[in-house]
Amino acid sequence: MLLGIVSDTHGWLHPRLLGSLRGVDMIVHAGDVGRAEVLDALATVAPIRAVYGNVDGPPIRGRWPEWDRFNAGGLDVMVTHIAGRPGHWTTAVNQKLARERPGLFICGHSHILQIERVDSPAPLLFVNPGAAGREGFHRVKTCVRLQVDNGRPVRADVVHLDEDEPGGAGGVGDGDGG
Numbered sequence: 001m002l003l004g005i006v007s008d009t010h011g012w013l014h015p016r017l018l019g020s021l022r023g024v025d026m027i028v029h030a031g032d033v034g035r036a037e038v039l040d041a042l043a044t045v046a047p048i049r050a051v052y053g054n055v056d057g058p059p060i061r062g063r064w065p066e067w068d069r070f071n072a073g074g075l076d077v078m079v080t081h082i083a084g085r086p087g088h089w090t091t092a093v094n095q096k097l098a099r100e101r102p103g104l105f106i107c108g109h110s111h112i113l114q115i116e117r118v119d120s121p122a123p124l125l126f127v128n129p130g131a132a133g134r135e136g137f138h139r140v141k142t143c144v145r146l147q148v149d150n151g152r153p154v155r156a157d158v159v160h161l162d163e164d165e166p167g168g169a170g171g172v173g174d175g176d177g178g
Helices: 017-021 036-042 091-100
Strands: 002-006 026-029 048-050 067-072 075-080 104-106 113-118 124-129 142-149 152-160
Touching: 002 017, 002 124, 017 036, 017 142, 026 036, 036 048, 048 067, 075 091, 113 142, 113 152, 124 142
Parallel strands: 002 026, 026 048, 075 104, 104 124
Antiparallel strands: 002 142, 067 075, 113 124, 142 152
């Protein structure tokens, strides 16, 4: 299964985002969608799972939850918008991860791209896809393509939306520490 992971579009659909996600089996939006039309456009590429973020108003909050949990290719996935980062989770997130132990945890909010294997409070892969929108301090607009095989994340590719060719972040399940 191939997941397309995006966050922090803030109401803007990057002209290369849909093409960069073509071929994925599911798109996960980790909040700060901005406008429902962004999700509608993404849904033309693949089925959508999404959560709302702090900038999202009633149209998004009425349609999508704050937290989502689902199975993707045998992998237990948990998504929210604001969570912190490994070693600096919010207290509530730390407790939730320890209790529920997903295999993949996705969040957005910081606009900082980060893909990391985490051992505590539970073993999981953490993905923050950075930001695909124009709003915020980030200079590079990104999304992530994550390959899941037999319930395990095996490869994460970072797509730099403003570049001609997507760049690869390397494998995440092949012992390279990626």
